[in-house]
Amino acid sequence: MTALPTPSVRPNPLHLFRGQGALIALIALVVFAAVRYDGFFSLYNAGSFFRYNSMFLLIGIGMTFVIVTGGIDLSVGSTAAMGSVLAALASPHGAAAGLLAGLLRGLALGLVNGLLITRLRIEPFIITLGTFLGARGVAQLASNQAAVSVDSTGQFAQLGQGDVFGLPVLLVLLLLALLACLPLLRATRFGRTALSVGDNEDAARLMGLQVDRTKLGVYALSGLLAGLAGVILAAQFGAGQPTEGVGWELTAIAGVVVGGTLLSGGRGSLLGTLVGVTLLGLVFNVLNFENGKGVISIDVFWQNVIRGAFLLVVVLLQSRSARRTR
Template identity: 55%
Template structure:
């Protein structure tokens, strides 16, 4: 349990990363507010929260998966497939679209959990297989084209409307993070998940049901990806079977930037949210910078910057871990 103890010791790599991501996020907000005229406008803030709620949701699920020492490569394809299912069902009722999308994601998550916990297949291979299956299923259901949602049942309100001055999608993501924080920090299952990441064999010796907890973690990741797909369909007015490419990388990046160790056994829901917002803020600032005309970065260059940013964080995390081991 040494790794688990180090993760919650002040000055550990995880603790330093969590503090660093919050400071970096605050620094970017101050920089953007001082440099760009409309950066802190209500329109930009609400648009930012509305759009990034999808990525925050898949990052939340990825946090729990990575804490166990696993990985879920299927979240992007699952969200895309769920967006198609939600669009197809949105004509019946907004609740049908919402429930159908979440259940589609949950089904993929349950399959992932079964493959990892019962079949003992490595998470990378298991979720790679379901990623391909979910992507193909989404394309098959959509007929290889976007699927329009119904505008008569109120389904689009989920991704486009506001409640008490904030986007409904942001409220959904915020509520999901509150529940995630309570599970990880206040419930026994949270301690069990941390223990599994710290060492499966040790967790078994402690009498923990490793298989059940792994199944729950992957099911939750799938359901959250499905919920992100619902917001995707509602926000853009169509199910997008070709969307979701690279979403899993964004989620992993947000989790790692937030200080969760890829080796498992440590993690923070709040820091993951800060990491997701930080990555979204980087591209929000790049868009504003493009508007000033000083630079002109295409989406390809933005992907390069994202990769370089993630690489820098991973290298820093590795250096901090090495320093703690030597101390």
């Protein structure tokens, strides 16, 4: 019997873009802004954009690990505020002391979150809501509810404003965090276990995976990076800010989700988070440029409405692309 010829399948170049809704939107927005606004690619705008959004990128990296396990961390904004205050208080003792003060306090709070979640078997939403309030209280008590000035005679401020090897110290810190975490999620037992826990925790336990240890690790990492964001906050603005960080956890969660990480867990990408956080930050940047042209005036409340609508559209596009891919 003569075999039937196998029909040739023509490759569809659109398949390359499936599941990349956030990246496509980011590229389109950059092209639009470059054409419409004269100073969009200026060093001042690029530097301001990067310095402000670097804190959200750090928090988003940690949040990605938490969400891929099916958890949530509502305490990161308060952790950053607490870290900024404690780093500023330690800044007279040098840059290393300020850095360690913020990092270790963030790490400690992350470990508390992880231990309470794994030992008490209470939902992460409840535990991190409690530590959200607790960390904010610590920041206010330590600062007497006022901004704490950084020691201007030391080197601590260089963490947010200085350069090393021709690169901003801030960029070096962010790159180190990203380079350390990228292989951690995909190329280590810890990262693969985190993804397995988010996909099916019961199955992960039956397979003998270290579920509780992994959960403890992801919350510790989230707290550590939130503490680093607090250090950068203090170093950039010259003061620890006990009232800052309000809503940062929602911004980080939004960036993670827009980047393609499933809120239900089991799938996530740090590069996607990088794209998602950058995209949301760029929306605000474009709105500020639009206000500057004087054609329209969009106050902060309408900016939040626009950002929310934009987020909803991108998430819907991501969901539709994911269904088509499957």
